[in-house]
Amino acid sequence: MQVSPPGHSPALVWFREDLRIDDHPALAAAAVAGPVYAVFILEEGPDLGRPLGGASRWWLHHSLTSLSQSLAQHGINLILKRGDPRTIIPDLARELDVAQVHWNRRYYAWSVPVDRDIKDKLRTAGLGVYSHKAQVLTEPWEVKTGSGGAFKVFTPFFRAATPLCDAFADAAGPMPTLNGGRVPAQIGETLADWALLPSKPDWSGGLQASWQPGEAGARARLDGFLAKGLKGYGHDRNLPAKPATSGLSAHLHFGEISIRRVWQAARAAMAANSALEEDGRVFLSELCWREFSFQLIYHYPDFPEHSWKEAFRSFPWTSDPSAVRAWQRGQTGYPIVDAGMRQLWKTGWMHNRVRMIVASFLVKHLLQDWRVGEAWFWDTLVDADVANNAAGWQWVAGCGADAAPYFRIFNPMAQGEKFDADGAYVRTWVPELARLPDRYIHRPFECPTHVLAQAGVRLGQTYPLPIVNHEKGRKRALDAFASLKETASGDPA
Ligand SMILES: Cc1cc2nc3c(=O)[nH]c(=O)nc-3n(C[C@H](O)[C@H](O)[C@H](O)COP(=O)(O)OP(=O)(O)OC[C@H]3O[C@@H](n4cnc5c(N)ncnc54)[C@H](O)[C@@H]3O)c2cc1C
Incomplete structure (x- = not known):
């Protein structure tokens, strides 16, 4: 942790992806300097990163509520601002008359130059500005x-x-003792102004039941x-x-x-x-x-948007909106895929093994660009993260660093049988299949008619038939892969 100069200088802490008090290097350094002011900015602007997805907006609302309550217990008023930090931070620093500004570093292609710009402005104005390692x-x-x-x-x-x-x-x-600086009334916005929570309709019940943000x-x-x-x-x-x-x-x-x-x-x-x-x-x-x-x-600053392996930039993806819709809704006819997609929709989270299976199904069996899946995850995951999401998708698609080879195609039935042997996961998330025997829970389309009838399953009615045949989908993916002209090294350097 960088050490601030000693003294009693009021300091502003810019909270970003560090919505806590404990082990917060920027907050600790500011507290050593003097009275603390705190701000969170809902960053909005064409060059200020990707707008948050729906599940992240829900989480952020609750996380900020929790943070502002914790800070208030230490006499610190969390100021909320929306817009461009390149103007908000210097203006706020002037308005509050602070001597220092602190934040914890981020590493996104868009955020690094923004931070640099703000640092320059603050230094030119004679303020101390300190960034810290924490993320x-x-x-x-x-x-x-x-x-x-x-x-x-x-x-x-x-x-x-x-x-x-x-x-x-x-x-x-x-952690040093925290003392809040006196914030003039009416300086910020309110969380309600930001309308981060879904309202029409409010789909957040499953998230609420699953998580305690903060x-x-x-x-x-x-x-x-x-x-x-x-x-x-x-x-x-x-x-x-x-x-x-x-x-x-x-x-x-x-x-x-x-x-x-x-x-x-x-x-x-x-x-x-x-x-x-x-x-x-x-x-x-x-x-x-x-x-x-x-x-x-x-x-590799364009890693979140582009295939890391050069050769994949000309991959012959197809576009099939109705198949993508079936995938998003958990209606592919492959129980483990559908269970994962429904867990995601309901709770905002999906198990890592199942993330790999559903991602493989989308990019291989359905031959859809990995960015289509990445965008859906971005909107629906409570943990949607620029770095981990792109890395996860590129790993599965075979175009990332140290990725699974594209030709290794997950068989959704075999994956289900190996990792959900008694079908407990599928039974939870695809209840219409709950009464199928273990033997068929991951392959209902192979189940004899009378067994389906006993379990109350009507394929094509109560549960879909597979939207793609596994062998055909596999072959199509391998053919597409074979058409790629691999570069010598396969990496972007
Ligand atoms: C297609 C795909 C998309 C993904 N998108 C995201 C995403 O947007 N955000 C995200 O945080 N993770 C993502 N992951 C990684 C992983 O699935 C989740 O981090 C993990 O499931 C979170 O559950 P956990 O906290 O119980 O993990 P644990 O097993 O308890 O792991 C502890 C922590 O380690 C980190 N971690 C675990 N696995 C990975 C991994 N494979 N890659 C990077 N970090 C990992 C996470 O921060 C996690 O909280 C993705 C994986 C795939 C295959």
């Missing part, structure tokens, strides 16, 4: 290959990143996850019917808990019980996939 354990320029470049393969990245993650985790300091909810998730123990995580994390993963992704995306606290807690659990070493390492590696995604978007 990641390793900044994109910190983990380097032997020749000084960025890693393109995960395993050596993980090996090189781990000691740096440990060192950053060990360096966490105590710092307390994040801490409860981490504690609950670790109380169950990391034991078995390595295996069980692939079973969608078993709540074996942390459920922390949205909390981490919005920064309601620091990635450092999660790393520290997992490390402490592993240190206290050597039997957790192996499973704990798998969990740490998942946290490092997130680090890897951030370094990809930093070093």
